[in-house]
Each structure stands twice: as structure tokens, then as C-alpha cells.
Amino acid sequence: MTGPTQGRRAIVLGAGVAGLAAAFGLAEAGCRVLLLESRAWCGGRAFSFVDRASGRRLDNGPHALLGCYRGMRELLRRLGTDQLFAADRALRLAYRGPDGAATALALARLPVPLAMPFGLLALRLPLGARLRALWGMAAVLGPAPAAWSLDDWLGARGQRGAPDDYFWRPLCRAIMNVEPAACAAADFLATLREAFLGRASAAAFLLPLRPWGEILADPAPAALRRAGVELRTGARVAAIERAARGAVVGVGLSGGERIEVGERDLVVSALPWFALRGLVPDLAGGFGALRASPIVTVHFALADGGPLLPDDGPVTALAGGDPFHFVLRTPGGDPRQFALLSGGNRSFDGLRTDAIEGLARAQLARWFPGFPAAAPALVRVAKEALATFVAAPGSRALRPRPGPLPGGPPNLLVCGDWTDTGLPATLEGACRSAQAVLAQLR
Template identity: 35%
Template sequence: MERISDSIVIIGAGWAGIATAEALLSKGINPKRIVLLERTPYPGGRAFSFVDRETGLALDNGQHVLLGCCDRFIALLKRLDVRSGYRLQPLLDIPVYHDGQMSRIASKRLVGPLHLLPALLAYRHLSPSERASTLAGALAFMRPRAEKLDAVSFAKWLQSTGQSDTAIRLVWDLVGTAILNGHAGEISAGLAAHSFHIGFMRGWQPARLGLFTRPLGDLARDAIDRLVARGVTIRYSTYVERVQVAKNKVCGLSLRDGSFVATEQVVSTVPHDALLRVLPDEWAGKEPFHGIAKLRWSPILNVFLNYDRQVLAEDVFAATDFDGMFVFNRGRLLPDSGQDGRWLSVSISAADRFRDWTHQEIIRGVQEAIGKACKDARDAKLLAAKVVWQPKATFLAEPGTWHLRPQTVTPITGLFLAGDWTRTDWPACLEGAVRSGETAALALLRSRQAFLV
């Protein structure tokens, strides 16, 4: 038996786990008491990077982004002195390609939702009457009643506000799918409306797009290095088999290698299905854990393309092909690559419909879509391409899921939950993960079990 005296054990070294550890440190917990157990040999959780053997380029498993409203994630990077990790657009500016022409979703320095007014008035993909209905419908996001709207789909609610099917597809669904990883007809109106309110209704500053300028894995490794330098312990390739519970109280963790970690304070930051696997059988069927089993996964499809010449002059653009795709100039975002405009990253959210496509069919389709939007890509030679699936990218925020997402505090004394799938009131994203970790740390500190040492 391995004893870690009075330790706080965090299961998972993704961004929820990193945020939990940092929050505990910031509140005065002795770093020697904090232990992170990570199943994989690297940190970052579902936001990791790897080097492509064919090209030697550093690829993320998915093209994550920030918005200006992601203040807790940004603050965490600053506290951990993780530098040069991202940059925010001065103003939101996303070109949108549809049916042979570009228009833009862009901000002006105006208060509240007015920052989007000029762009919506000039949005060429909609008719004048559709633009007017879109503006009128946007007012419904000002005070969304998120929990009450959770029972209906985003599409149905938008239709009730007077939105046309075209406006839903070319504005709300295009942006909403990227945010919630689900199409308007399959996601909760409550979470969608709340997310739009957070990101776009409060002014131009929260709406600015944040683009990562280093591989995500590098940021996570830097963050962990800072924690370790302050005395925190991390153990990689350590698989937690079971949370052991006696008399409704955590008493330790059984590991896959047969060892045992004695602890009475555990923060689980693993995904929802992984949590159900590590809970004792008699607890997995109880509330709030029983509802977690109803949460489904939604995949994201990522395609990396490397051309022989510059084909993209923008940082990013969106297109309505593939039910909505975002194309990033990864060669510019990672300036040391020397691949500005040549190395592209394509993100296709809620990509279930393409699961039966072969990699070659996906690459060919994405290449054709980029060629339609970027004339310089039509004659360029594709040097390399890679398809990267995230089958478990995020939970699917279906109608009715608001109350399935559990709170931090559980009925098991000493067990706290974190992760972007918990009740953060945010969509599944890096910001939600960080907020959940900070919430879990504070909840643990409020419990009787936490003692400052």
C-alpha cells in the first residue's frame, strides 16, 4: 500500500486538473499535498499535440480557439507564466464563404450587441428581410432563460423568434455548431442562447476571437512544469482503476498496476464516461451519477493540409461546406513554422455524418471546398494531408442535458468533480474546464477535510 499523507489527489492532468492544482496553490495549500495522476504519458487531456511523422509538423488533435470572454483560462496562463500561447483579434473578424461569395461576421467598437449591427446589416448571404429578422431575433439573447429553454432545440426556439431556415443555417447554426459541437436541431436552446449571450451580446471585447500561437501540448507541458517547480507532484502513465468508498466517504484509489493510493480528498477531472468506470458499481447507478450515463459524445473532424505555395491570406475563414467548416491559417498562427498560408487546419464540428467517409474522400472534399473559397488553392499542389478524428471531442448538449451535468460537490464525502462537462453553465470548452477546476478547488477548501499545511 502506498500512503500519501493528507494528500489531495487530482485525477487527470488536462486543463481542469491543471486549474484545480493552481487554484489550490493560490489558496495556500502546501504544494507537497497536491498530486496529479495522469493516465497518458503527457498532459493536456483532450487538448493535446503530436508531431506528424510524414511532415514533421506539430499538429493539435483539434483546432481549439478562445473568445475574449474566456477570462479564467487567460488568467490561468498568466498566473502560470505560460507565454506566447495565443493572440486575440483586435476585433472579431471572420470571413464567411457561401455560394460563390464572401461576407464577414465582424465587430465594431460599439457597446453591447450593437458591435455586430453593421456586419449583420451588410451580411450578403441573407436577403434584406432575413437580415432584419436576424437582428430582431438577436434581441432574444439579451436575457435568455437558459434552464427553461433547455427542453427545446435551438432551431425550434430560433424559429419561434421569427428566424428563417436560411438565417438559422448561415448565421446561428454556423457559429453555434462551432461553439457547442452540435447542429441547431440537436442542441439545447438553453445552453445555446446562454453561450451566445456570454460570447456576443456583451460587447466587442468578449467577442474577440483568440487564436493559439503554439501547439496546445506545449502550453500544457509549460503549465505542468510551472506547477512541478512549485512542488506539485505529477505521475504520468498512472491509470486509476477505482475510487474506493467506505461508509459514503472516499478512502483511496486503486490503480491498474495493483497499487493503492490512500487519500480522503479526490478531485476527478476525467470525462463523464470515464468517471462512471472508476466509481464503485453501487454508486454509478445513483444520482447524480446515473444521469451522466445519458450524456452522449459528439465528434470533431480535423483535416490538416500542406500546400506548395501560399493559398490563404487570412487568419481564418468559415465556409458552409461540410455543414459548416472553419479553416485556419496554421502556418501563420505558428510563426516559427515558416508555412504562412501554406499549412491549413480545418475543423468540422458535429461531424457524425462523415464517419463513413474514407480519409481520401474527406481530403478530396475539403480540398475542393477550399479551392472554391480560395482561388490561389485551385492550382496549388497539395504536398501532404492528414485527417484527425476526435470521436469524443465534447459531450452533445442535447435538449434536457442542463440538469444532467452534475455539480462539483457529490454525495460521496471527499469526492469532487471537475471537467468541461460538469455544471459550469458554459459549453464544453477550455474555459469551462478551467472554471470547473477552480470551482472544485474552492469546494474542497470549504469542506471539513481541507487543512492548510
């Protein structure tokens, strides 16, 4: 292959999924690629750690894909781990109410616009609520003013109450990682349209069968080597040096090492916004103002022979759930193991892990009546304070397009989930941002 990238040197900063996708793509386009990652492993915000108490390899938080995540699935194929997922043919989501009442949304294998009315009407909710949810689903096709939060949209479309609790809020938390009041209606609806206007499989969850460390961190070094990418882990970028006329001329590492950047070389930042803004403060006017939303995950491993939770399938949304919103299980995994997840809830800030465990146990006892709050279990709390950026009304204007920063050096290109891909903070957004940068170089 010859072209503008052939033989060029590219230095990619950050080996999360955006950096991995960029590195593979640049190498394929003929660049000599150096990938710098501050941690000891690749994968960025989707990673695993070993819990010393249980010896289990646990995720920092559950990550699910949707069938429509094409870019992420391509990255997984490159890593050879695309088969480590259970893929339903269509969306299936179980619900529990605060009194234990259970229902489920299960779409038939038809195009979603045909399957959804049947799925919604089969929910065990009052008929009026089901009809309103159906009307709300049709309204997804319409535009929403940029200034509207999803909460504004829900109010204007008559979706408050059960449709909100059972349908919109769980989807908003799963996709946007914030409550509807903090989420831009237009961004949420755009994602729904992508997932819900096609085949049922595009809207289905793809759930990992193994910890994310096995899916990204373990295979990445060998796959990168095979692709000709030089990976350096433990390499924290401390400076992006620019010449007087603006081009990047060097990348400084925290140990004092300096990597020279030549005139034809490219620097592709796949760093999160909060890391990049410290390196180019004069260019961070817009994206520097993006806010972060947390995710708290409580992993349970129940004792042998003790009580189990009812098996609702891999994803249970806790309708009206506060502070936890979902129960997740590995498909086909050990029924004693599950995780409780809370997204975008600031009430955990400053709370100790034993207090968080107490909240999780109390909520389990309410949403699953009969399950004892004190059930013997090994419990591990994982807190991610900067899990995602908040796609709030107006935040789209703060997100630069993937590529050169406005007014920035022409040889510094940025990607990452926080750049303006039209998607919220997702693995797919991260991959697509890298693809957008590659498309500009062709």
C-alpha cells in the same frame, strides 16, 4: 494561508485543463497535491502530436478561446503561455458560400450591443436577411424554454435561411460542436449573452500562435513543480475504492499500485464523464447518459510554389458547409498551412482517412472556386470521436454541479467541462468547474 484546506492532501485525477486548474488552486490553498494523469503529457483534449510525414507538430484539433474566457486565461498565466495568442480587439469572422461568395462580420471596438447592428448590417447578404439577423440578435436577451433545441428557437424567431447559414449555425458549431437541431437553445443563448453583452473584446477570438502542446503540455510539468504539485504521468486510475460508509479510501492504478486515501484527504476527479462513469457506475445515473460529439480536422500543408487559398484571415466559416464547417489558419502563420474542421458530424464514423481527405479536397474546390481539388499537399487527418459532450435539450439535468456527486462520497469532488457550469464543453467550462470546486473548499 490557513483554512480548511491547509495541510490537507489532495489527489487530483486527470491533468486536462480542469485538473491543472484544480491542482494549481489546491496547492495555492495549502494542500499537498498529487496529480495523476494516464497519458504521458498534460493538457487533456487540447494536445499536439508530431506528424511523421511533414515533421510538423499538429493539434488534435483547433482550439480557440473567446475574450470572455477568464478562467482559462488565468490558467495560461500560471503556465506562462498567455502571450502565445493573437487577440483581436473585437470579433472578426470571414465567410465563404458554396459558390465562393465572400463576406465578413467585423465588429467595431464598441460594446457588442452597439457594434453588432453595424456588423450585421454590413454583411453582404440581402437586406431582409440582415434585418432578420438583427432581430434575432435582440431576441438573444429573451429566455428559451428548456425543451427547445436551437433549431426550434431559430424557427420561432424567424431566423431560418441566410441568418441561420451565416450567423447562427457557424456560432452554434463553434461554441456547441453540434448542429442547431441537437443543441439546447438555453445553453447556447446563455453563452452568447456572456460573450456578447459586454465589451467587444469579450466576444473576440483568441487564436493560438503555437501548437497547443507548447501552450499546455510543455510548460505544465515545471509550472506544477514550482507550485509544489507532484505530477505523475502514465498513471491510469483503474479504481476509486470506497469504504462501506461511503468515503473514498483508496485510488487504484492500472499497474496494480494502490494509493491510500486518508480520512482528511480529498480526491478531486477531473476525468471526462466517460472515464468517471466506469469508476463509479452506481453514481453515474445522470451523467452516464451524456452523449459525445466528434471533431474531425484535416491539416493541409500545400506544396511550395503551388496554388494557395485566398487569405480571408484566421477563421473562415463555410456557410452552408457540409461536411466541413471552418477553415482555420494560424494568425501570421505560413499561408500554405491551414486546417479544415468539422464538428458534430457523425457521417465520418467508420470512414478511412483517405476518404475524409477526398471530401475535404472536394469541398475546398467548391467553396474556393479555382482552387484545384488535387492541389499537391501533405494532408493529415485527426479524428476525435469523444471531443465534447452534447449539450442537448434536457442534458443540463444530467450534469452534476462541480463538487460532491449527489449521494456520493463527501471526499470525492468532481469537475470537468461536462459538469454543470452553465457553459457548453469548453476550456473555459473546464476551468470554471475547477474554480467552483475550490470555492466550496474555502
